[in-house]
Amino acid sequence: MNSVKAVSMRPANCLLHRWKSEGPPVLQIPDSLGTDQAGRVNIAACSATIEKIMDPVVRIDSREIEKRLSSSLIYGNDLQLSRMHKLCELTASSASREMLAALDFLPTILLFGPPNTGKTTLAYRLLSKVKESNNNANLYYLNFSQVMSAEYGETSKNIAKAFDYLSQNTADDEFKILLIDEIDQFCMSRSRDNEHDASRRAMSALMLELDKIHPCSHPRLVVIAATNVQDKIDNAIVRRFCLKLKVNEKLQREDFEEYTSKLIGCVSSLACSVSLSVSQINSLYQAYIESNITIPDIKGIFRNVVLEDIHDWDMFFSRLDHGFRSGYSSIDNTLEAV
Ligand SMILES: Nc1ncnc2c1ncn2[C@@H]1O[C@H](COP(=O)(O)OP(=O)(O)OP(=O)(O)O)[C@@H](O)[C@H]1O
Ligand SMILES: [Mg+2]
Structure with missing residues (x-):
């Protein structure tokens, strides 16, 4: 270095x-x-x-977005995605401005749900959907490492500057999505008394910035915040988000089948005659629903089975089934010592 x-x-x-x-x-x-x-x-x-x-706000490179999305389709959150997209369309259209103003329809979205349920991916997916009809759209994220400062008063100034930076350094006709991921980093309510002063001031500064957002004042900016500890976010912050969406924790049976079939397709070169029968899907789905396995954990179960180097499909399926039943979790998954 x-x-x-x-x-x-x-x-x-x-x-x-x-x-x-x-x-x-x-x-x-x-x-x-x-x-x-x-x-x-x-x-x-x-x-x-x-x-x-x-920079206090960083544009996410479109190649990075493509890379992330190519390996991770988002399943089971179509409704969330379509609502977010609708809000973007309304925000971008000057014809709807009067209606947006009359209904206090602010371009602010709060995504919440447990870890690993696709909140960040959903923000990326939204950008790619917006880009289908508007190529001049970009995703930015709030650069916490630059914004948070131990110096008195700096954090709140930096929050304000982040929003200024976005409006001053981007073209007026560009459609901007600002992602404030892990917003709980400075917007927790319960620890308020002993909370770090800088966090409290950052939270107030963010509230001021959100209050400035109006369909007429920021016509081409949508702010998305994401958290997995929504209960702990200060109510004053929560109520400033117009669209609050919970991401689905568990896939519906149909989406589960599609997701696992896609993964099975990916490993088809390893195990012969790979397809799932209805009873096999039922068995996996039941185990998935009854456990705390998350969607990416399913990939983890597949990874483990692939590492066992099994070439027989029945054996492959039985290991898969065992993985689902033994409650794989990406947090505590470790191979026992051999
Ligand atoms: N509904 C889903 N469909 C497909 N893949 C998913 C889904 N939910 C999560 N994943 C996958 O899980 C991984 C983690 O997703 P992501 O980082 O978006 O979750 P998150 O909710 O933002 O997690 P955290 O709260 O920890 O930040 C990604 O690889 C993503 O593709
Ligand atoms: Mg995330």
């Missing part, structure tokens, strides 16, 4: 004052990115990376 002084032509505004008083920060740049073959520091590559790291 190289230690380099971060010198950018266009540093994020919110950090300018700190740079003036403390000098530029020193960042670790991976060798592969920071130097050319002769070992010289590649300033262009470094500064692009540094800018990205230091």
Whole structure:
């Protein structure tokens, strides 16, 4: 790793004052990115990376989104996706502005549900759906590492600057989705008394920013927050989100069949005559419903069975069934010592 002084032509505004008083920060740049073959520091590559790291709001690269979505279709959340999409369409259309204003229809969405149920993926999926009809759309995320600061008053200023940054650094006609993932990081209510001051101020600053959002003032911005501890989010924050959507924890039987069949298709080169009979699907589904297995845990069960290097389908299925019944969990899944 190289230690380099971060010198950018266009540093994020919110950090300018700190740079003036403390000098530029020193960042670790991976060798592969920071130097050319002769070992010289590649300033262009470094500064692009540094800018990205230091911006309060970061645009998610469309290749990253494609990569993530190509390997993970989202099942069982069609209703959630279509409501979110409808809200985006209404927000983007100037014809609906009067109706949106009259109904206090704000472009703010709160996604909640247990861990691993697809909230973040759903935000990515929404962008790709919006892009089907509007190519000039992008997904941004709030860069917590830049926004949160131990210095008095800085965090709330940074929250405000994040929203300013978004409006100043993007084209007016661009459709923007701002993802505030894991919003509980600074919007918990129960620990309010002893909560870190910075978090409390960040929460107030966020509320102020959300209050400024109006169909007429931010016509092309939709804010999506996601959390898996919705009960602990401060009510004042929750009520500022217009559309509150719970993601489905468990797949319906039909979606489950489609999901497992897709995974079976992926391993078809390993086990012969791969297809699930109705009773086999029923057996797996029952075990899935009765356990705390999440959707990605199903992939984990498949991974374990694949690692056993089984080529016989009956054996493959019986191991799969055992995996479902023994309540696989990605958290406590460990191979027993052999
Ligand atoms: N309904 C679903 N259909 C298909 N894949 C899913 C679904 N839900 C979750 N997954 C898969 O599970 C993994 C985790 O999803 P994701 O990160 O979106 O969950 P999350 O709800 O944001 O979790 P956390 O609360 O921990 O942030 C991803 O690989 C995703 O594709
Ligand atoms: Mg997530």
